[in-house]
Amino acid sequence: MSTPSEPIPIIGGTGALGAGLARRWAKAGVPVVLGSRSAERAEEAAAKVRADVPGAEATGLENAEAAQQGQVVFLTVPFRAQSENLNNLREALRPGQILVDCTVPLAAAVSGKATRSLGVWQGSAAQQAQEMVPDGVTVVAALHTVGAPTLANLDAELGEDILVCGDKKADKARVARLIKLIPGLRAVNAGALEMARIVEQLTPLLISINKRHKIKHSGIRVTGLPDNTG
Numbered sequence: 001m002s003t004p005s006e007p008i009p010i011i012g013g014t015g016a017l018g019a020g021l022a023r024r025w026a027k028a029g030v031p032v033v034l035g036s037r038s039a040e041r042a043e044e045a046a047a048k049v050r051a052d053v054p055g056a057e058a059t060g061l062e063n064a065e066a067a068q069q070g071q072v073v074f075l076t077v078p079f080r081a082q083s084e085n086l087n088n089l090r091e092a093l094r095p096g097q098i099l100v101d102c103t104v105p106l107a108a109a110v111s112g113k114a115t116r117s118l119g120v121w122q123g124s125a126a127q128q129a130q131e132m133v134p135d136g137v138t139v140v141a142a143l144h145t146v147g148a149p150t151l152a153n154l155d156a157e158l159g160e161d162i163l164v165c166g167d168k169k170a171d172k173a174r175v176a177r178l179i180k181l182i183p184g185l186r187a188v189n190a191g192a193l194e195m196a197r198i199v200e201q202l203t204p205l206l207i208s209i210n211k212r213h214k215i216k217h218s219g220i221r222v223t224g225l226p227d228n229t230g
Contacts, residue, residue: 005031006031006070006071007030007031007032007033007057007059007069007070008025008030008031008032008033008070008072008074008178009032009033009035009066009067009068009069009070009072009073009074010022010032010033010034010035010066010073010074010076011035011063011066011067011073011074011075011076011077011085011089012035012036012075012076012077012081012085013032013033013034013035013036013042013045013046013060013066013076014034014036014041014042014044014045015076015077015078015148016148016149016152017076017102017143017146017148017151018034018074018076018077019034019045019048019049019148019152020148020149020150020151020152021074021076021143021151021182022034022045022046022049022058023049023052023053023151023152023154024151024154024182025178025181025182026049026050026053026056026057026058027053027056027154028181028182028183030057030178030181031057031058031059032046032049032056032057032058032059033046033058033059033060033061033066033069033070034046034049034058034059034060034061034066035060035061035062035063035065035066035067036060036062036063037062037063038062039060039061039062039065041060042060042061042062042066043059043060043061044060045060046058046059046060047060052154053154063085063088063089063092064088064089064091064092065092067089067092067093067097068092068094071096071097071098072097072098072100072174072175072178073093073097073098073099073100074100074102074143075099075100075101075102075103075129076102076143077103078103078106079103079104079105079106079125082101082103082125082128082129083128083132086129086132086133087132089133090132090133090134093133093134093137094134094136094137095134095135095136095137096136096137097136097137097138098137098138098139098140098171098174098175099129099133099137099138099139099140100139100140100141100142100143100175101125101126101129101139101140101141101142101196102141102142102143102144103125103126103129103200104117104125104144104200104203104204105117105124105125105200106203106204114204114207116204117200117201117203117204123194123196123197124141124193124194124196124197124200125141125196125200126139126140126141126165126193126196126200127139127193127194127196127197130193138166138167138168138171139166139193140164140165140166140171140172140175140193141164141165141166141193141195141196141199141200142162142163142164142165142175142179142187143162143179144163144199144200144202144203145160145162145163145199145202145203145206145219145220146158146160146162146185146219147216147217147219149216149217150216150217151182157184158182158183158184158185158219159184159219159221160184160185160186160219160220160221161185161186161187161188161219161220161221161222162179162185162186162187162188163188163190163195163199163202163220163222164176164179164187164188164189164190165190165191165192165193165194165195165196165199166192166193167192167193169189172189173189175187176189188222188225202220206218206219206220
């Protein structure tokens with residue numbers, strides 16, 4: 001699989017999931033742009049990626065500027081920050097872009113337990129995002145079940161599936177290609193965007209499993225699929 005020359009913007013790139021993804025993509029030779037509300041914090045995070053991954057092409061920018069650097073933009077912020085970030089990106093996102101929403105509506109967003117989820121009026125965080133983005137921007141839901149600490153640890157081997165939900169097959173395939181650039185991750189087409197309401201619920205389930213079995217990360221693997229699944 002060829003490595004894309006276009007950068008991957010990661011909104012929330014200073015957070016655990018965003019920083020972990022940035023490291024993995026950078027190690028795979030993909031340029032990344034880490035976004036943050038503060039350009040200074042974003043550049044600090046990018047500098048850490050460059051220090052951890054020799055030769056990494058990592059840049060830090062303010063969120064709105066970061067979102068303009070690529071066609072597929074990843075939103076990796078906590079649920080409590082999703083609406084604020086999307087409101088701030090209204091003038092930055094443009095028709096034809098894909099927004100990959102990785103948000104999980106955990107009850108921790110309102111000081112509850114991470115093993116519980118919140119009800120979202122639209123059905124899921126991803127469907128809420130689709131209502132908030134500008135016309136012409138497509139939302140795809142993905143990366144809800146991969147562990148941020150495992151991603152950040154470049155010595156840790158990955159071996160799990162990433163369920164991808166969206167209403168346009170071509171957009172899901174494009175996101176799947178980026179996910180599969182990370183060794184050990186297999187992207188699985190999980191259906192329409194409305195299926196995100198089910199996929200997002202897997203995160204509190206896995207957190208509960210981690211706690212009960214005293215492990216750092218449990219993932220998912222779908223059996224019986226052909227090798228060329230995407």
